[in-house]
Amino acid sequence: xxxxxxxxxxxxxxxxxxxxxxxxxxxxxxxxxxxxxxxxxxxxxxxxxxxxxxxxxxxxxxxxxxxxxxxxxxxxxxxxxxxxxxxxxxxxxxxxxxxxxxxxxxxxxxxxxxxxxxxxxxxxxxxxxxxxxxxxxxxxxxxxxxxxxxxxxxxxxxxxxxxxxxxxxxxxxxxx
Numbered sequence: 001x002x003x004x005x006x007x008x009x010x011x012x013x014x015x016x017x018x019x020x021x022x023x024x025x026x027x028x029x030x031x032x033x034x035x036x037x038x039x040x041x042x043x044x045x046x047x048x049x050x051x052x053x054x055x056x057x058x059x060x061x062x063x064x065x066x067x068x069x070x071x072x073x074x075x076x077x078x079x080x081x082x083x084x085x086x087x088x089x090x091x092x093x094x095x096x097x098x099x100x101x102x103x104x105x106x107x108x109x110x111x112x113x114x115x116x117x118x119x120x121x122x123x124x125x126x127x128x129x130x131x132x133x134x135x136x137x138x139x140x141x142x143x144x145x146x147x148x149x150x151x152x153x154x155x156x157x158x159x160x161x162x163x164x165x166x167x168x169x170x171x172x173x174x175x176x
Contacts (some may be wrong), residue, residue: 003063003064006019006082006119010115010119011071012111014070014072014107014108015115016069017066017080017112019065019067020060020065020079021060021067027076028078031099032046032052033049034100035047037098037099037101038098040135040137040138041098042132043055062083064081064082064085065080065096066079066081066116067079068080077103077108078098078100078112080095080112080116081095082094082116087123090124090126091128092120092126092127092128093127094116094117094127109144110144110145113145114145121171124171126169126171128167129167129168130164131166131167132164133152133164139165147167148167148168148169150167151166152165152166
């Protein structure tokens with residue numbers, strides 16, 4: 001499956017998004033090494049360096065992962081990614097998002113998703129979000145940004161079956 005083309009840099013009011021690069025590992029891992037970020041996550045051990053390194057390498061290989069930078073101090077505060085881009089169906093998913101805990105509950109996630117949705121809607125009509133059924137924090141965040149719960153699904157992981165909720169956001173002013 002091809003990846004959604006990402007722009008070299010996207011500037012928002014307080015955030016800058018740019019494609020993830022190999023030399024971002026240390027700065028991003030300094031955020032990801034906080035175990036509390038991953039408590040409700042399907043991969044709760046991602047704060048451990050070898051687990052994070054595997055995720056990081058997959059993110060780089062995807063060519064659609066973004067680094068999130070706080071423009072007020074030029075600090076890396078997280079990451080997100082486009083995936084499952086389907087050009088024919090005009091759909092893509094946004095996920096693999098994590099932010100430093102001091103950015104939770106404010107407007108950071110909303111701005112991040114707004115910037116990503118604005119970019120995605122130049123090429124697609126529907127954006128999907130896969131949220132673990134146990135991740136209440138992400139479910140609330142989806143509701144805050146206007147995600148509509150579409151349905152539930154399961155995925156076979158190596159060690160268990162994961163149940164997740166699929167939220168979607170449609171391109172505004174879309175004509176069917």
